Amino acid sequence: MGFLTRRDEQATEQMDRPDCDPVLLNxxxxxxxxxxxxVAGWRRTWARQIRPVLSTSRTTRLLDVGSGAGDIPRAFLRWAARDGVALEVTAIDPDERAHAYLAALPPAPGFTVRRAHTADLVAEGAEYDVVTSNHVLHHLSATDLASLLTDSEALAGRLAVHSDIARTRLGYxxxxxxxxPFPRSFIREDGLTSIRRSYRPEELRAVVPAGWRVEAQRPFRTLLIHRG
Structure with a gap:
């Protein structure tokens, strides 16, 4: 699988195309x-990275970036409730289609949806305790990645965790x-494209600024972490 030797930065996921099939997208x-x-491993990341920084005496504010279908940030709310900690989650996505899907989800206490970029929130002077994202990094250009990390540092008072796929010959x-078994969707096609676009841990270490730590997480995951 020589095509996995380097990131395929030119590959485009179907979901990212403005004219993609709306039925398949939903x-x-x-x-x-x-x-x-x-595949995303967030239950482990919650237990090891996020839960230890949550306050037991006040409500913690968490920003989830590029929330897509909203399943990850809503899982955070369920886990926080089980752990007995108060959590408020803001889920943002700049894509109008993702925002429409998020906005149509059943209401959940502590869950807010916005169509926005992180730069919009920085400009507003917004502050959060924790910033997270799932499968966002591999979508970004070098400039957009740098902007996301700068914004994350400005927005996250305690912790930022960006989780993504790690490109491996076995994972593909x-x-x-x-x-x-996932028909009539972009799951398989776009997932394979995502793997081709994703970083290996050593590649991500080479491009992130000081203060960010890259951790490999089994199986086939990479965490990018910054502590405030």
């Missing part, structure tokens, strides 16, 4: 909850086979 959003529960065929 099916993809609906299927995210299942696929992320299996494993995902290809595992997602065969």
């Amino acid at each position: 099916n993809t959003y609906r299927q995210f909850r299942l696929i992320n529960a299996v 065929p494993a995902f290809s086979v595992a997602t065969l």
Whole structure:
């Protein structure tokens, strides 16, 4: 699999195309909850990275960037409730289609949806305790990645955690086979494109600024972490 030797920065996911099939797009959003529960590893990241910085005496404010279908930030609210800590989550996505999907979700206490970029919130002087994202980094150009990290530092008072796929020779065929049962969506096609676009840990270390730590997380994950 020589094509995995380097990041394929030119590959484009179907979901990112403005003229993509809206039915397949909404099916993809609906299927995210299942696929992320299996591959994204956020329950472990919550326990090891996020839960330890949450306050037991006041409400913690968390910003989730590029929230897509909203399954990850809503999971944070469920886990916080189980752990007995107060949490408010703001989910942002600049894509009008993702925002429409998020806005149509059933209301949940402490869950707010906005169509916005992180730069918009910085300009407003917004402050959060924690900033997170899932599968956002590989979408970004070098300039946009730098902007996201600068904004994250400005917005996150305690912790920023950006989780993404790690490009591996084993992960690509494993995902290809595992997602065969996901018809009528972009899950399989875009997931394989995402792997081709994603960083290996050493590649991400080479491009992030000082103060950010890259951690490999099994299986096939990379965490980018900054502590305030």
